[in-house]
Amino acid sequence: RQVALQFPDELLADAVEVAGRMEAATGAEMYVLGDTTYGSCCVDEVAAEHVGAEAVLHYGPACLSPCRKLPVLHIFGQQPLDVGRCTEAFRELYPEQQSCVVVLYDVVYAHAMGELEQQLCSEYPNIIFSRLVYGDPPGPAVHGEEQKFGRQFLVETAGGLQDCAMFYVGAEGLALTSFMLTWNCCPFSSFNPVTGCGRRETLNVNRALMRRLYLVERARDAGVVGILVGTLGVAGYLTVLQHLRELLCRAGKRSYTLAVGKPNPAKLANFLEVDIFVLVACAQNSLLDSSDFYRPVVTPYELELACNPAREWTGNYLTDFRDLLPGACAHIELPPAVPTAEA
Structure with a gap:
């Protein structure tokens, strides 16, 4: 063994x-x-x-x-969490006890969520604690159930997630940014266990989305696209690589598949012919800040927005490439290819 x-x-x-x-x-x-x-x-x-x-x-x-x-x-390990201070911060951020709040957390604080739930559930009847799950759900999701980023929770309010706020236990980072862009209809607050401070998140989600949509336009204008393989372990990565190649071929763009390990500006600067890169990585690492890079780096979802005529921007942002695959919640078929003679 x-x-x-x-x-x-x-x-x-x-x-x-x-x-x-x-x-x-x-x-x-x-x-x-x-x-x-x-x-x-x-x-x-x-x-x-x-x-x-x-x-x-x-x-x-x-x-x-x-x-x-x-x-x-x-x-995951067990990083210390002052449950009492976290509870106080929650009360300060949500003085209205009828508030519908979904609690998300970094995995290293999962061990303390049971105690935090005991502290808050008696005061806040509409609070929802997410659960950590690993792997795909065994069956179809029930109405109001969300399962993303290895978190699962059920929202039973009439308006769904739009009626809820999000409270995140953990430090600022890629995970929180991904949550905020994905659930961009919800206001976010957070508690940082390291500093012991709670705050309302001030990331301008609209500005961040506009930046991402600008990259979509860059992808639409690109002639040569480099597909960066950022994972060899996440289920479905081979399927999405093939999907992206077909997508780019249909859009009349040339593509190269590149396995360069962890991408950085120096590595990608070697590919001067490439106009834009698309990173196939896990949901948490797909949002790469490419401001220091020679060429922009987009996500598979952003490339789909640029190259799939059937996909339109709806306000829902996706960071998990598996959502784009056949049978997934956000899959949209490519339009039939137009024969060359007709084109």
Whole structure:
């Protein structure tokens, strides 16, 4: 039996001791994945397969994107959370006790959510605590159920999510930005456990969306597109790569598929012929700030907006590329190809 142990950089110092204890307790061979191929939040199936691992133990923060092959056990860790201070911050931000609020949180604070729920549920009858889920749902979603970013919750109000606010427990970062763009109809507040401060989020979602829509126009004008492979483990990545190639071919654009590991300005500056890049990565890492890059970097959803005539901007933003695949909630078929003679 062979098991891969994947640690983020900040926990690698403990890897040898953990591996030794695990081998002594289980009798299985433990392999430490010392350098992840892409983001540390994703399970690195490629490195695990190199050592013939039959399972992966993933330590630390995780995006909870489902894997293609190997069984995965997540050990998030337990960062300290002052539940009393968090409760006070929530009361200050939501003085109206009938408020409908969905509580989201970084996975490293999942251990404290039960206590926080006990503190708040008696005062706020309409509060909704999200649950962490891994993998795809077993059946069709019920009305009002949301399952994105490895979080699941049920909204039973007549107006749905538009009647709700969002409260996030965790530090500012990519996860919060993705939540805010995806659920852009909801006002957001957050509590940072490190500083002990709660606040109303001031990210101008409309401005951020306008910036993303500007990139859609850049993609529409591009002649050559570089498809950046930002994951080799998230389920469906091969299907979306093929979908993007077909999409670009139909739009009359040339494309190159590039596997460059973690993208940075220096790497991408080598491809001067490329007008724009599209990054296929997990939902948490797909929103790359490309302001320092030689060419813009867009998401698969933004490329779809640019190149699929059947897809229109509805106000709903998607960061998970799996939502675009056949059978998914946001899939839209490409229009039939026009024969060359007719064109």
